[in-house]
Amino acid sequence: MRVAVLTSGGDAPGMNGAIRAATRTAFVRDWEVLGVPDGYRGLLEGRFRRLTDRTMGGILHRGGTILGTAREPQLLTEEGQRQGLAALKRAGVEGLVVIGGGGSLKGALALAKLGVPTVGVPATIDNDVPFTDMSIGVDTALNTALEAIDRIKDTASSHRRAHVVEVMGRNCGYLALACALAAGAEAVLLPEHEPHPEDLLGALASSYERGKPHFIVVAAEGSGLPARKFHEYVNAAEDTFESRLTILGHVQRGGSPTAYDRLLGSRLGAAALRALAEGEPGIMVGVSGRRLERFPLEDVAAGKKHLDEDTYDLALTLAGMHRRRG
Numbered sequence: 001m002r003v004a005v006l007t008s009g010g011d012a013p014g015m016n017g018a019i020r021a022a023t024r025t026a027f028v029r030d031w032e033v034l035g036v037p038d039g040y041r042g043l044l045e046g047r048f049r050r051l052t053d054r055t056m057g058g059i060l061h062r063g064g065t066i067l068g069t070a071r072e073p074q075l076l077t078e079e080g081q082r083q084g085l086a087a088l089k090r091a092g093v094e095g096l097v098v099i100g101g102g103g104s105l106k107g108a109l110a111l112a113k114l115g116v117p118t119v120g121v122p123a124t125i126d127n128d129v130p131f132t133d134m135s136i137g138v139d140t141a142l143n144t145a146l147e148a149i150d151r152i153k154d155t156a157s158s159h160r161r162a163h164v165v166e167v168m169g170r171n172c173g174y175l176a177l178a179c180a181l182a183a184g185a186e187a188v189l190l191p192e193h194e195p196h197p198e199d200l201l202g203a204l205a206s207s208y209e210r211g212k213p214h215f216i217v218v219a220a221e222g223s224g225l226p227a228r229k230f231h232e233y234v235n236a237a238e239d240t241f242e243s244r245l246t247i248l249g250h251v252q253r254g255g256s257p258t259a260y261d262r263l264l265g266s267r268l269g270a271a272a273l274r275a276l277a278e279g280e281p282g283i284m285v286g287v288s289g290r291r292l293e294r295f296p297l298e299d300v301a302a303g304k305k306h307l308d309e310d311t312y313d314l315a316l317t318l319a320g321m322h323r324r325r326g
């Protein structure tokens with residue numbers, strides 16, 4: 001049996017652990033594994049390289065993806081899918097593991113529908129893939145952002161300033177919310193909740209009057225009130241904190257994966273291969289509580305991940321704010 005593995009979309013720390021686990025689990029069955037360089041782009045161009053036990057050595061602790069990745073919208077077109085299918089057939093590939101986020105898993109579903117036994121592995125720092133509690137890379141990105149915010153807090157307190165910190169997450173507020181809660185931020189701006197700048201400015205003013213040494217705002221990049229805009233509002237207000245703006249950007253995507261992401265990548269990579277071996281393709285492997293589960297790719301592609309509202313309430317409560325009702 002010959003299978004292929006690819007990583008697609010934004011890289012996420014822990015992808016290498018998933019590649020390694022899928023490959024080594026295949027080797028135990030004496031299967032051959034081809035790596036597809038640069039995600040679906042490499043697939044469309046018919047590029048494959050044989051993975052060996054040695055190529056899998058020394059990669060578990062490395063950030064990024066040793067296979068390379070790309071954003072390749074072409075695979076979501078019929079023409080692109082036909083091209084991908086033809087490339088897989090030419091290479092004699094009988095099973096495919098796709099490691100990536102929502103868009104990549106839609107591509108996996110398209111190939112599965114064309115008859116390619118395909119299994120998806122959720123990997124994106126955004127944590128926006130439905131059904132799985134966590135995607136590979138989220139924990140590392142969260143810890144990276146948190147470390148940066150802790151540092152920002154030191155300088156914020158020293159100068160008695162407000163700091164607005166933008167974190168990634170596309171249209172999902174998970175990273176921002178988790179950062180805000182873990183960093184003890186004074187406010188959080190999320191795509192899932194309508195922003196009320198007047199409430200935030202009120203909280204800012206009252207914190208200033210009460211003598212707080214800093215005011216940290218964590219803003220998701222997809223928030224309805226962009227980080228830069230709120231930063232400008234703060235600086236336009238009188239008799240309150242001065243503001244500084246930090247956009248953390250791609251710093252959050254790099255770095256050595258945390259223990260959690262190495263474990264998650266290893267468990268999910270191996271589980272993907274097992275699903276192929278057990279003849280259950282067309283699914284995504286994910287984590288629910290402490291257990292690994294299989295979810296139909298069809299449901300994953302159609303689903304949406306929702307923000308945990310209890311966690312949002314907790315972040316507001318601990319920041320001394322209240323949610324607007326009604």
Ligand code: F6P
Pocket residue numbers: 010071101124125126168169170221253
């Ligand atoms: O999906 C992961 C992510 O890092 C998002 O949080 C961000 O919006 C996007 O990718 C950035 O994409 P790119 O690396 O293509 O600029």
